Amino acid sequence: METLRPDWPLLLLTTVVLVATIAFTLCFPLVIGEVFDLVRANGGLAGEGAAAAINPFAGLAPATAGAPPTSFTAVMLKLSACLVLSATGNAMVSWCSSLLGERFGHRLRGWLMGTLMARDQAFFDAASKGDLLSRLTLDVTVLQNTLADFIGQRGFRSMFEVVGALAMIALQQPLLAFVTLFITPALSRLLRAVVVRSSAIIYQRQQVAAKALDFASERLSQVQTVQVFAQEERETGAFRDLSACGYDMAQRYAFFQGIVEGAGRLAVNVGTVALLGLGGMLVIQNRISVGALLAVNVFNLFISVGLSSVAASLGELGKAVGALERVAELVVPTAAAAPAADSANAVASSNSISSETRAAAPSHSSSGDSGEQALVAGISGVAARALEMPTPNSTNGSGSSGQGGQVEFRDVWFRYPGAEDWAVKNFSLTLLPGQTVALVGPSGGGKSTIAALLLGLYHPLQGTILVNGQPLDPEDQAGGSAAAVGMAAVLQQAMLMSGSVREQISYGKPDAAIEEVLEAASAAHADKFVRQLPNGYETEVGERGHALSGGQKQRLAIARALLLHPTILVLDEVTSSLDVTSERYISDTLRSLAATKLIIAHRLSTVRRADVIAVVAGGMVVEQGSHHDLLRLEGGIYQRLVNTADLGAFWVHSGASDSSGSDEEGGKQQQEPDAAAEAVPA
Numbered sequence: 021m022e023t024l025r026p027d028w029p030l031l032l033l034t035t036v037v038l039v040a041t042i043a044f045t046l047c048f049p050l051v052i053g054e055v056f057d058l059v060r061a062n063g064g065l066a067g068e069g070a071a072a073a074i075n076p077f078a079g080l081a082p083a084t085a086g087a088p089p090t091s092f093t094a095v096m097l098k099l100s101a102c103l104v105l106s107a108t109g110n111a112m113v114s115w116c117s118s119l120l121g122e123r124f125g126h127r128l129r130g131w132l133m134g135t136l137m138a139r140d141q142a143f144f145d146a147a148s149k150g151d152l153l154s155r156l157t158l159d160v161t162v163l164q165n166t167l168a169d170f171i172g173q174r175g176f177r178s179m180f181e182v183v184g185a186l187a188m189i190a191l192q193q194p195l196l197a198f199v200t201l202f203i204t205p206a207l208s209r210l211l212r213a214v215v216v217r218s219s220a221i222i223y224q225r226q227q228v229a230a231k232a233l234d235f236a237s238e239r240l241s242q243v244q245t246v247q248v249f250a251q252e253e254r255e256t257g258a259f260r261d262l263s264a265c266g267y268d269m270a271q272r273y274a275f276f277q278g279i280v281e282g283a284g285r286l287a288v289n290v291g292t293v294a295l296l297g298l299g300g301m302l303v304i305q306n307r308i309s310v311g312a313l314l315a316v317n318v319f320n321l322f323i324s325v326g327l328s329s330v331a332a333s334l335g336e337l338g339k340a341v342g343a344l345e346r347v348a349e350l351v352v353p354t355a356a357a358a359p360a361a362d363s364a365n366a367v368a369s370s371n372s373i374s375s376e377t378r379a380a381a382p383s384h385s386s387s388g389d390s391g392e393q394a395l396v397a398g399i400s401g402v403a404a405r406a407l408e409m410p411t412p413n414s415t416n417g418s419g420s421s422g423q424g425g426q427v428e429f430r431d432v433w434f435r436y437p438g439a440e441d442w443a444v445k446n447f448s449l450t451l452l453p454g455q456t457v458a459l460v461g462p463s464g465g466g467k468s469t470i471a472a473l474l475l476g477l478y479h480p481l482q483g484t485i486l487v488n489g490q491p492l493d494p495e496d497q498a499g500g501s502a503a504a505v506g507m508a509a510v511l512q513q514a515m516l517m518s519g520s521v522r523e524q525i526s527y528g529k530p531d532a533a534i535e536e537v538l539e540a541a542s543a544a545h546a547d548k549f550v551r552q553l554p555n556g557y558e559t560e561v562g563e564r565g566h567a568l569s570g571g572q573k574q575r576l577a578i579a580r581a582l583l584l585h586p587t588i589l590v591l592d593e594v595t596s597s598l599d600v601t602s603e604r605y606i607s608d609t610l611r612s613l614a615a616t617k618l619i620i621a622h623r624l625s626t627v628r629r630a631d632v633i634a635v636v637a638g639g640m641v642v643e644q645g646s647h648h649d650l651l652r653l654e655g656g657i658y659q660r661l662v663n664t665a666d667l668g669a670f671w672v673h674s675g676a677s678d679s680s681g682s683d684e685e686g687g688k689q690q691q692e693p694d695a696a697a698e699a700v701p702a
């Protein structure tokens with residue numbers, strides 16, 4: 021109703037024209053009756069007592085030009101006028117209702133897209149993209165078509181016609197109206213059954229269709245993997261199965277509709293036969309005229325056609341109810357999708373958290389290789405030895421320093437919806453303004469989750485994240501709080517959207533001047549390759565930037581973030597797909613930024629210069645301090661990351677490239693063969 025509200029003038033116009041059109045349509049049988057009685061009165065249908073027969077409808081039809089019709093021509097003119105007016109009205113109603121449906125669909129889709137964009141990451145983790153797309157497009161189209169159909173084409177209009185025709189028959193002969201009325205309740209029960217049943221089938225069918233769409237979109241986007249592993253036949257077969265399942269449901273729906281339509285028509289035809297029999301007897305008894313009988317039968321025809329239209333329209337309404345349910349699920353968070361549900365659990369179980377922490381071995385031990393497992397296994401022992409993080413002074417902590425870019429994670433807990441293990445637990449870390457803090461640790465340790473929490477893509481189930489002393493508001497739209505406090509991010513998988521290179525870079529600030537775009541591109545080491553593209557900054561990058569290499573996409577994503585001049589920059593493995601030269605160049609650029617930086621990196625050259633390095637494993641900080649501090653921590657994870665031979669394979673960028681290579685630890689690294697190609701394990 022909210023979506024329809026802005027169109028109330030159009031809705032009103034449609035209703036007025038609809039009522040007028042129905043009035044003209046209902047005049048039609050009356051004038052036909054008049055024509056017959058006129059013909060008969062003029063000896064055209066001579067018969068015993070013809071002159072005495074009564075047409076109670078006579079005079080009900082609108083008079084022509086103020087005077088009662090006296091001539092055959094005048095009656096025929098009246099008939100023609102009814103037809104023309106009713107046809108014109110029909111055309112207008114159809115046009116208005118289609119317009120109404122289109123506007124409704126357009127508005128609903130836009131609103132739903134806005135609703136979806138505001139959902140947090142947990143919602144998208146639980147939803148499938150094909151399903152969301154099908155709700156946003158197919159289901160809304162069903163709703164918009166049904167609205168147009170129900171208001172203007174079949175539903176209301178047929179109902180009004182049926183009621184009007186019934187009233188007319190009742191005026192003529194209550195007995196005849198009773199016959200018709202007797203049939204209607206039986207039919208309406210049948211019709212209600214159609215709505216309920218068909219809406220259930222349609223809901224299921226749309227669910228299956230969405231699954232098929234999801235399957236197809238995923239396999240098409242991963243077609244290279246499918247082909248490389250020669251799985252085309254299997255994937256096609258699986259798609260066929262899904263599609264066949266939808267077809268089975270469609271068949272059930274069609275069969276069901278067929279039976280109902282047939283039964284409805286039979287009931288109506290029984291009514292017609294009863295009316296003709298009863299009305300014919302009344303004519304023979306000279307109680308009504310032939311014209312009146314004819315009018316009654318045309319009205320009855322209206323009723324039967326109207327009722328079958330209502331039946332079909334209600335069938336469509338059933339579809340719309342199914343579609344509406346699916347659309348409504350996007351708006352009303354379900355238990356499965358709502359992080360709030362998990363949040364409630366977390367609050368309920370908050371008392372048990374600390375004991376759980378003590379008891380639970382990190383749950384990620386199965387995800388890594390043996391080196392990582394060894395690391396994780398050592399966590400609990402090393403955790404106690406964690407170095408003290410430089411404590412923010414109380415002024416900064418309270419956020420009253422006025423400096424931008426301070427971030428504080430205070431005892432943050434988070435687990436993904438449906439997951440049993442905490443991805444982040446008891447996580448506390450402070451980033452002072454302008455500091456570079458690097459998160460390192462084993463794969464699955466929780467680094468990316470921490471970045472996502474800071475960006476507001478997920479919300480902590482317990483604990484707080486403070487930015488400049490203010491807690492991030494979980495009620496804010498996903499990510500909205502991050503942008504509002506001047507955060508920008510380059511995430512692990514640099515995703516681009518179709519559009520020109522310039523549009524990619526200015527994504528966060530669409531009205532950015534070209535100079536700003538060029539500046540950001542240069543800083544991200546992208547300017548040179550962009551200029552070599554066929555249309556330079558106006559080159560279209562294709563869907564998801566497929567026309568670019570991984571490293572080029574990465575550089576555009578970095579430029580996109582730099583253009584915003586953020587006070588806090590989150591960098592999740594940004595240099596992972598860059599060549600060594602670009603990586604060094606970009607690292608220097610990033611280092612020169614005044615922004616506070618939270619870096620998740622694999623390369624030692626990036627990590628070692630960080631003001632603070634936090635080793636994250638099992639969702640918590642197990643060691644923290646500077647590169648030098650951590651290297652001094654005998655038996656510490658960081659030291660083992662750097663020194664252990666099997667983990668040394670993960671370190672890909674030589675410490676020799678590090679300008680601080682002449683310092684004590686840097687020199688030490690360079691002397692060790694494995695550490696010469698060092699990286700923090702992913």
Ligand SMILES: Nc1ncnc2c1ncn2[C@@H]1O[C@H](COP(=O)(O)OP(=O)(O)OP(=O)(O)O)[C@@H](O)[C@H]1O
Binds near residue numbers: 466469
């Ligand atoms: N969307 C998700 N839904 C459920 N569990 C998830 C999701 N994303 C990550 N996890 C789980 O949360 C834990 C932490 O994952 P996260 O991606 O934060 O680790 P990471 O340290 O960044 O790993 P990597 O270095 O491999 O990127 C892992 O156990 C992972 O399986």
